[in-house]
Amino acid sequence: xxxxxxxxxxxxxxxxxxxxxxxxxxxxxxxxxxxxxxxxxxxxxxxxxxxxxxxxxxxxxxxxxxxxxxxxxxxxxxxxxxxxxxxxxxxxxxxxxxxxxxxxxxxxxxxxxxxxxxxxxxxxxxxxxxxxxxxxxxxxxxxxxxxxxxxxxxxxxxxxxxxxxxxxxxxxxxxxxxxxxxxxxxxxxxxxxxxxxxxxxxxxxxxxxxxxxxxxxxxxxxxxxxxxxxxxxxxxxxxxxxxxxxxxxxxxxxx
Numbered sequence: 527x528x529x530x531x532x533x534x535x536x537x538x539x540x541x542x543x544x545x546x547x548x549x550x551x552x553x554x555x556x557x558x559x560x561x562x563x564x565x566x567x568x569x570x571x572x573x574x575x576x577x578x579x580x581x582x583x584x585x586x587x588x589x590x591x592x593x594x595x596x597x598x599x600x601x602x603x604x605x606x607x608x609x610x611x612x613x614x615x616x617x618x619x620x621x622x623x624x625x626x627x628x629x630x631x632x633x634x635x636x637x638x639x640x641x642x643x644x645x646x647x648x649x650x651x652x653x654x655x656x657x658x659x660x661x662x663x664x665x666x667x668x669x670x671x672x673x674x675x676x677x678x679x680x681x682x683x684x685x686x687x688x689x690x691x692x693x694x695x696x697x698x699x700x701x702x703x704x705x706x707x708x709x710x711x712x713x714x715x716x717x718x719x720x721x722x723x724x725x726x727x728x729x730x731x732x733x734x735x736x737x738x739x740x741x742x743x744x745x746x747x748x749x750x751x752x753x754x755x756x757x758x759x760x761x762x763x764x765x766x767x768x769x770x771x772x773x774x775x776x777x778x779x780x781x
Contacts (some may be wrong), residue, residue: 530541531570545705554617558677562691578591582689601749601777603747605759605761607743607746607747607748608747608759608761610746611743611746611747614634614739614743615634615734615743615756616632616634618664618739619725619734620680620732620739621664621665621666621736622664622665622683622686622691622692622695622747623653623662623664623665624655624662624663624664624665624692624695625655625660625661625663626659626660626661626693627662628662629660629661629662630660630661630779631660631661631662631757631758631759631775631776631778631779632661632662632663632664632692632757632758633655633661633663633665633755633756634663634666634669634756635651635663635664635665635666635710635753635755635774636666636740636744636749636752636754636755637665637666637667637668637699637752638667638668638669638670638671638679638752639669639674639678639679639682639705640671640672640674640675640678640705641670641671641676641700641752641753641765642674643750643752643753643765644699644753644765645699647699647753647755647765647766648700649734650701650765650766650767650768650770650771651663651766651771652696652767652774653768654771654775655742658775661775663664664742665682665684665691665695666743667679667682667683667736667737667740668737668738668740668741668744668749668752668754669737670751670752671752673705674707674710675705675708676704676709676737676745677728678698678705678738679708679737679762680728680734681710681711681724681728682694682695682698682730683733683736684724684727684733685714685719685724685729687723687727688708688719688720688723688724688727689717690717690718693718694713694714694717694719697713697714697716697717698710698713701713703726711724713723717734719723725773746763747761749762749763750763751763753765757771757774757775757778758774758775758777758778758779759778760772760774760777760778
């Protein structure tokens with residue numbers, strides 16, 4: 527879908543560029559002798575269409591340029607936000623952590639427990655961090671996929687009170703079925719949580735505030751979906767595989 531939209535935008539950009547550049551010569555046969563008269567729009571449209579049909583590579587180039595500019599703008603916004611919100615990103619005491627708390631590289635993980643791409647990235651993060659031993663993970667729950675996502679996020683955050691955030695996080699990420707409150711509670715019970723106490727802890731207003739802070743932070747960074755990561759000084763939108771993650775960690779160590 528994104529490629530289609532970019533292609534459409536690319537076509538519009540090319541059309542605009544052609545208009546701006548005056549690629550209208552074939553259409554001039556329809557222009558009146560009055561130099562101030564507007565061009566024949568129908569003829570101009572046909573001329574532009576004919577040019578694009580004869581040179582389709584222009585659309586690809588325009589799409590690539592549009593994507594490059596969007597990525598550059600996104601990265602600029604993210605870099606500025608990462609500097610402005612460094613403490614919230616890396617040192618919020620209410621954000622759960624895992625891995626090595628004294629690691630030399632920190633991964634900030636914006637996550638939704640119903641997101642299939644988050645689950646795919648989770649497997650890569652888990653294996654790479656376990657093998658590396660010097661990486662810290664900071665979790666930022668970002669429940670954007672409906673009420674079950676919010677319930678799961680509240681449950682994971684509340685599980686810290688019983689020292690079970692890690693087991694519940696892993697169990698939720700490894701669960702492949704559809705989540706609802708009952709299923710989330712079943713998963714919580716399966717990892718040893720006292721479900722009655724968990725449900726009570728989930729009512730703490732502080733948890734809502736944590737998620738609201740995460741949402742504001744994600745908006746400042748330009749996060750448009752999950753998963754999204756900050757790895758060292760790099761903003762990484764979307765799922766990553768193990769090889770890409772290893773390279774990002776290596777780049778972070780280089781500074």
